[in-house]
Amino acid sequence: MTTSTDGQQPAEKLTDEAYGALRASAALWAGTSLLITNEQGKVLVQKVGYRPFRLLPGGAVDKGENAARAASRELHEELGITATIRRGLAVDWVSAAAVQAPKEMRFPGEILHVFDGGVWSEEQIAAIELAPHEIQAVEFAEPADLPSLMSPSDARRALSALRARIAGAGVVLLEDGVPLTPSVLDRVGALRTARARHHLPFHARPVPDHLEVRQSWAWAFAPDGRVLVLLEPDTGAACLPGGSPEREDGGNPEATLAREAREEAAAELTRTMYLGYLSDPSEPCAHVRYAAALASVGPALVDPATGSTYARILATPEQALEFFDWGPHAAEQLQAAHQARILLGIPRAAHQPVTELTGPISW
Structure with a gap:
């Protein structure tokens, strides 16, 4: 065995015993x-x-x-x-x-x-x-x-x-x-702040007339079966594309979804399918859920509502659920999303690493 003082030429030849002692002195x-x-x-x-x-x-x-x-x-x-x-x-x-x-x-x-x-x-x-x-x-x-x-x-x-x-x-x-x-998850600090907690019942039926729609989100599927997830750069908090209604949406939750997806993620959705809604026992309102196919994603934009530029990732639906605390009703919503995926003709995503979307892409 030899050691080198300058990294170029051997300085001395060591016996096995001396080399072992040297390595032991640096043991962890x-x-x-x-x-x-x-x-x-x-x-x-x-x-x-x-x-x-x-x-x-x-x-x-x-x-x-x-x-x-x-x-x-x-x-x-x-x-x-x-x-x-x-x-x-x-x-x-x-x-x-x-x-x-x-x-x-x-x-x-x-x-x-x-x-x-x-x-x-x-x-x-x-x-x-x-x-x-x-x-x-x-x-x-x-x-x-x-x-x-x-x-x-x-x-x-x-x-x-x-x-x-x-x-x-x-x-x-x-x-x-x-x-x-x-990874992108490390860079934005995913999971360092409390996950969005929505332990709300999921109903696979139309929103009753007496409930106001407060939120419209989508499981937006890429052609490989993964979905778009947005990560807030300052907190690491995650969300699906979508948001709250504005006057310009004309009371149409699907219009809210399309507008918010463009503003938050520069994402264009197509073939939108209604899944159902979440009801909140504490107040009379509904949070509607859709599935859709991703048509394209443009350059990252600053969200006018938050002033943030979201990190955009593609993850399997099962990976996406890891970012949220949706309680026992999460499985029902996931099942509805997969049923819609099948109707959209999109395959089930294979288990694979999450991918960050950094530039424009069309499908």
Whole structure:
């Protein structure tokens, strides 16, 4: 073995023993954790007695153990759940400075793997058996609440891993929780603010005459079956194209939709199909939903209503739902959107990474 002082010529030849000692002196710790969500998109975090912050399930990788096997072991030890872990989400290079560990710990830095623990049903959650004297409780937290529940570096890592899972682009490399190559979701900070919460019943029928239409949104399908989602650059908040009625719309929700899609996303819609409406028990109004085919998307514009220029992405309908908190009625609206997609002659989207629309495109 040789080492070089200038990166050009070998400075000296090392014995295997000396080379091993050199590598050991630069060794880092290795850790593993699991990102688990419930069916509403909330993240499982653990309350432990030895830390003031919440943690993802996980722990240290033992000697001779690989990271995925360590994740499976920790899942069983901490939550009493047996599962094979196969899918990675993130690998984080954690610097000594980022952790602010006590000096006596001599923390050298860490390579921490984040694996996908999946979306857990109510039955899976009910099967949790907490490790006595270690895990005090578990809770499912809204993604935007993670920075207030976790340490700063842990929250950054968890949100980066969650965005990587939604984006579907594979394992993301992090430094102290920050992606080396940020995706559009990282750039706008998707999920850092509370998701739009609309736990409202969905009705697949015309709006009753006595209800005022307050909002008109669309599942706007590209030819590959993905839908248009808008991300607000200052907050990371997401919305489907659409908005509130204006006088110029003449009381026509479809005209509202077409105008708002142009203003927000420079999007032209065609073959619009009515899906139904959401009713709000707290006030007599309706929020109507449509499906439509995307005809074209022009250069990004400043939305006159908000003063923002939205980031525009194409995502599968299932990925799109991850950005919203629509409660138990979300599945009914998703089913209606897929039924309309079939009538529009558009195929179901294959699982694939989200795509940002940065320039004009026509279909």
